[in-house]
Amino acid sequence: MNIYIEFCYLAASILFVFGLKGLTHPDSARRGMLLAAAGMTAAIVGTLFNPEIVTREWIWIGLLIGGSIGAVMSIWMPMTAMPERTALSHAFGALAAALVGIAEYANHGAQMGTLKVGALGFEILLGCITFTGSLIAFGKLYGVVKGTPITFKGQNIFNMTLLAVMLGCFVYLVYDASAAAAFYIMMTLAFCFGVLLVIPIGSADMPVVMSLLNSYAGLAAAATGFVLGNNVLIIAGTLDGFSGFILSVLMCRAMNRSMKNVLFGAFGAVSETAVGAVTGTMREVSLEDVATQLAYAKHVVFVPGYGMATAQAQYAVRELANLLEGRGVGVKFGIHPVAGRMPGHMNVLLAEANVPYSLLYEMDQINPDLPQTDVAVVIGANDVVNPDARDNPRSPIAGMPIIEVDRARSVVVLKRGNGKGFSGLDNPLFFKPVTGMLYGDAKSSLTSLTQAVQEV
C-alpha cells in the first residue's frame, strides 16, 4: 500500500463531502463543486502512480477520448435536454463500474474468496441493470422508445422468474466462485432485467426512475470499492447512492405513491379503468381577455410543467413576467416537485431564462398564497394541478399533493390542444368555471400575450 496514494484518496473523500455540503445553498454551490472537482483530480492523479500500472498509453487515450466527449456534451447540450443527458450519464457511470467488475472476474475471478465474489456480484448486478435501464430511460425521454408504459401479458411473472434465476446464479457464484457460466448468465440476465424494469414505467414517472437509477449507479461504484478494497470509491459511491435514494423517496412522496407502485404499477394501464369521464364544457378565452386580466392583476402565479420544457417557453415566460413586474404586478412561480421529467427540472429551466430564484416557490410555500392570487397561469402542467387528486378518492392519483390553482380567483391554462394529459387522466380543473383555456403552443401564446399586455 502506497501511503501517498492513500493520502490522495483521503483528501478526495474529504473534498467530496465538502463539495456536497456546498450544494445545500445556491450561493456556496459553485465553490463546493470546485472542491469536489479538485478531489476528483487528486484521486485520478494518485491512481496514476499505482505501482500495478505497467502501461499508461491506454489510460491517457481513454481519458482524452472520454474527457473530450464529456466536455463537448456538457457545452453543447441545451438545458431542456438535461433529463436525457442525466439518464445517459447514469448509463456511462454504471457501465464503467460493470466493466471493471467483469474485467476483475475475467482476470482472477476463480480464485476469489466468498465475500469478495459477493461484492463483485452486487457490482455486476447493479451496474448492468442500471446501464440498460438508463438507456431505456434515455430512449423514453428522447422519444425513441414509446413514453407510455410498455406492458405484456404475464409481465410480472416473467420478470419475477428472470429475477429469481439471476439471483440464483448470484448465490451459486458466491458458493463456487469458479463457476464462470453462472457469472456470465447472471451478467446477461442483469442487462435484460434493466430493460424490463424500465419499459413498463410511464414518462410521467420519470423523476422517480431517474432518482432510482442515480442511486443504483452510486451503489455500483460503492460495490466496486468493496471489490478493489478502495475507500474513496466506497465513500463517493455511497454518497451518490444515498442522494439518489433520498430523491426517489421525495419524488414518490410528491406523488403519494409507493416505490412498488411506481416500479410495478404500470400506471397508464390502471388509469384506463378510472372513474367515469368528467362532463362539462371547457371555456376558451381570448388572448386579449387574458392580457387584460394579467395587466390589471395584483398577484400572478405561474405554474410550469413539462409542457413548458417541450415548448422551450421558459424565455417567453420570463419576458411576460418581467413586463408584469414592471407594471407593478406581483409575480411568483409555483413549482411542483415532480413537474417535468427529473427532480428540479423546472428550476433549472427558469434559472436558465434568468428568473431569479427568489421568485421560485415550492408547492407548500405557494399553496397558501393561491386564494389571494388574481390569475394563476398553468403552462403545460396537468397532473400536478389536477384537483381530482385532492377531491376524488377514487382517482388513480388520489392523495397526490397538488398546486391548488383552482383556489385562485381566475385560472388560465395554456395547452396545446384539448387532449388529455400524459397520464391520460381527465382534469376537472379544465371544466371549472374559474378556468379559461388558451389553446396553442405555449411559447407563441406567451409571446403574443406579452405583446397584448403591452398594448393594454
Added chain:
Amino acid sequence: MEQLVFDPRILMASLYVFALAAFLGYQIISRVPPLLHTPLMSATNALSAISVVGAIVVAGRHNESSISTWLGFIAVISASINVIGGFLITDRMLKMFKREIPAKPGDKKGNSK
C-alpha cells in the same frame, strides 16, 4: 496486487466506512433544497464516476487476457465522460441560479423585488 480474499479486518473497516458515509450522505443530502435537485443529481453523478480510479488500474496493469485491458479502456472512457461532463454541466447550471437579477438601466421598477 489486491487481495483476492477479504481479510475480515479490512471487510469490517470497509463496512464502517460504508455505514458512516451513508449516514453522512443522508444528513447532507436531505438539506439540499429542491431548487438544486437537478444540479445535485448531476453532481453526484460526476462523483460516482470515481469508478474511473478502478478503470485506470484495470486498463494499465498487466492483465492475463487482453480482453480485460480492453474492458478497462472502455471503462476509462465512459467514466471520464462523466467526470468531465458531470462537473462542467453542473457548473454551467449553478452559474444560472441567481437570487436577484440586477436591474437593467431604463427599467422603472427593476426586474425583481
